Amino acid sequence: MRWLALALVIVTGILTSASASNAQKSSLPVIGFLTTASPASRGGEQLAAFHSGLREAGFIEGQNVKIEYRWASDDYSLLREMAKELVSLKVSVIVAAGGHVSAMAAHEATTEIPISFTTVTDPIAMGLVKNYNRPGTNATGTAGLTSELDPKRLQLLREIKTNTNVVGILVNPNRPGLGNQSSELEEAAERLKIRLDVQKGTNDREIENAFQAFQSDGVDGVLVTADPLFNNRRAQVLSLARSLPAIYQWREFVLGGGLMSYGPSITEAYHQAGANAGQMLKGTKPNDIPVVQPTKFMLAINRKTANQLGLTIPPDLLAVADELID
Numbered sequence: 001m002r003w004l005a006l007a008l009v010i011v012t013g014i015l016t017s018a019s020a021s022n023a024q025k026s027s028l029p030v031i032g033f034l035t036t037a038s039p040a041s042r043g044g045e046q047l048a049a050f051h052s053g054l055r056e057a058g059f060i061e062g063q064n065v066k067i068e069y070r071w072a073s074d075d076y077s078l079l080r081e082m083a084k085e086l087v088s089l090k091v092s093v094i095v096a097a098g099g100h101v102s103a104m105a106a107h108e109a110t111t112e113i114p115i116s117f118t119t120v121t122d123p124i125a126m127g128l129v130k131n132y133n134r135p136g137t138n139a140t141g142t143a144g145l146t147s148e149l150d151p152k153r154l155q156l157l158r159e160i161k162t163n164t165n166v167v168g169i170l171v172n173p174n175r176p177g178l179g180n181q182s183s184e185l186e187e188a189a190e191r192l193k194i195r196l197d198v199q200k201g202t203n204d205r206e207i208e209n210a211f212q213a214f215q216s217d218g219v220d221g222v223l224v225t226a227d228p229l230f231n232n233r234r235a236q237v238l239s240l241a242r243s244l245p246a247i248y249q250w251r252e253f254v255l256g257g258g259l260m261s262y263g264p265s266i267t268e269a270y271h272q273a274g275a276n277a278g279q280m281l282k283g284t285k286p287n288d289i290p291v292v293q294p295t296k297f298m299l300a301i302n303r304k305t306a307n308q309l310g311l312t313i314p315p316d317l318l319a320v321a322d323e324l325i326d
Contacts (some may be wrong), residue, residue, distance in 0.1 A: 006292030028066045029093075029281050032113075034106055036098030037232045045252070049270040050095070050139050050247035057138045057278020065281065074203075074232055076101050083109035093280045095273050095325055096185055099144065102301035103128055104165040106265065114286050116276035117141030118269045121226075123291060128249040140276060140286040142269040143293045147181045148251050149295065151188035151260050153247045156299070157221045159307070159317055160260060161245050168214035168244070169198045170207070170237075172229045181225065202229070204236060211240035221245040224253075226263070229301040232277040254325055259309065263293030298322040 015051060033050075051061065061064040068089060070082040083105040086094055094110070096103040096117040103117035107128055115128075121144040124130045130136035132143070158164050169185060182198070191197050197217050199210035205229075214222055222241055224230050226249040231239055237248075238256050248254070249263040272292055300323040307311050317325070 024105060027063060030066045030068055030089065030091045031093040031277055031281075032089065032091035033067050033069045034072075034074050034079065034083055034086060034094055034096050034102050036074060036076065036079070036102050036228045038071050039069075044210060045267055046097075046270045049267040050274040052095070053271040053274025053276075054278050056275075057275055057282070059278050059281060064169055066109075072098075072102070074229055079105035080108065087113060093277045096139075096141075096231075097270065097273060097275050099146075100126060101228070103139070103141070107137075107172065113136055113138065114280040115139035115141070116273045118273045118288075119144040119264075119266065121146055122227075124182040129291055132293060135287055135289070135291060138286050140289045140291050142272050143291055144226075145264060145294050145297075147175075148184075148262055149249070149297065150181060150223065150225055150310055151184050153249070154185060154194065154264055155186050155192060155313075156260065156317075157223060157245065157247045158194065160311060161221055161311060162300075162314075164220040166195045166197055166217070166219045168210075168217070168219035169196050170201055170222065170224045170230065172201045172202060172225070173196060174202055175229075176226050184224075185223075199296070204233065207233060207236060208240060214244065220245065224248050225237055231266070243309075245311060251323060254300040254302045254305075257305055258302060259305045259311075260299070262297060262299050264297055268294075287292070300325065302326075 009047050040045050061067050068086060068091060075271060079102055087110045094106045094113055094115045096106040096115055100120045103120050103218060106115045115138055117139060119142055120128060123143055128139050157167060201207035201210045201212050222244050222248060224237055234253060234256060238253060238258055245259050246259050248261040251261045252267050254261045274326045276289055299321045302325045304326055
């Protein structure tokens with residue numbers, strides 16, 4: 001009987017401990033991670049940077065915070081319902097990753113839950129914040145300065161291949177503000193005496209068709225415009241562009257074999273999103289977290305790719321490059 005009583009005590013202790021552990025897990029704060037991407041396209045270095053920012057703020061997934069992931073896999077029509085679902089789950093913070101589309105979906109779904117967004121071009125114009133230093137809403141994050149740099153990218157492409165006369169431009173026609181983006185590129189092209197061959201891509205087939213058009217039209221190079229859609233399809237874009245001099249917004253394209261890139265660091269933006277989310281979990285209001293504007297723009301050049309394309313990188317361009325990849 002004594003052994004039976006002892007066994008009952010041990011079992012009761014185990015059950016109590018397990019129950020306490022489950023209760024602790026269920027009481028963890030929850031972050032809703034809303035993104036335009038898929039786990040395959042954005043589940044690597046960018047997600048790692050987000051977790052790094054969270055860690056620095058003192059939060060580790062599964063230990064003292066839970067994360068509900070919602071991946072739209074480039075189907076932007078899903079984002080609104082996904083955002084509403086996260087709101088219904090009463091998450092503590094929403095991280096809106098992948099640019100303006102996810103940020104706007106989160107913003108439309110709630111004016112109360114704190115939002116940390118990544119790489120949004122002009123968040124003031126989009127109504128996400130009222131001011132960079134004191135956002136004045138339930139949102140804060142990082143400003144993009146991505147599409148605004150496309151004219152500079154066009155110039156850099158001309159510098160690395162001086163006989164460039166026609167440049168293929170890959171655009172996402174569903175991107176808000178595409179009209180302004182296109183006008184700025186046309187003005188830059190006129191200054192540089194370059195003709196633009198604009199092709200649209202919203203899915204795998206259209207992107208493939210766009211590059212086929214570039215080849216048949218005999219373009220001298222390609223500018224892949226700033227858009228999360230193309231970043232999410234990085235492997236496909238790089239494969240299709242392998243025989244053409246091309247410039248991109250993120251250095252990750254160059255690490256994957258692309259010729260060159262110019263822009264801010266996307267991993268830093270995701271790191272900042274994690275850091276912001278951690279601050280919010282600790283009680284800091286979004287209004288007290290300034291929107292971060294990138295101050296450094298990296299020029300990365302893949303010398304191996306340049307050699308394969310038969311290009312000699314001008315000394316002036318080599319001198320100003322932030323990163324040379326062999």
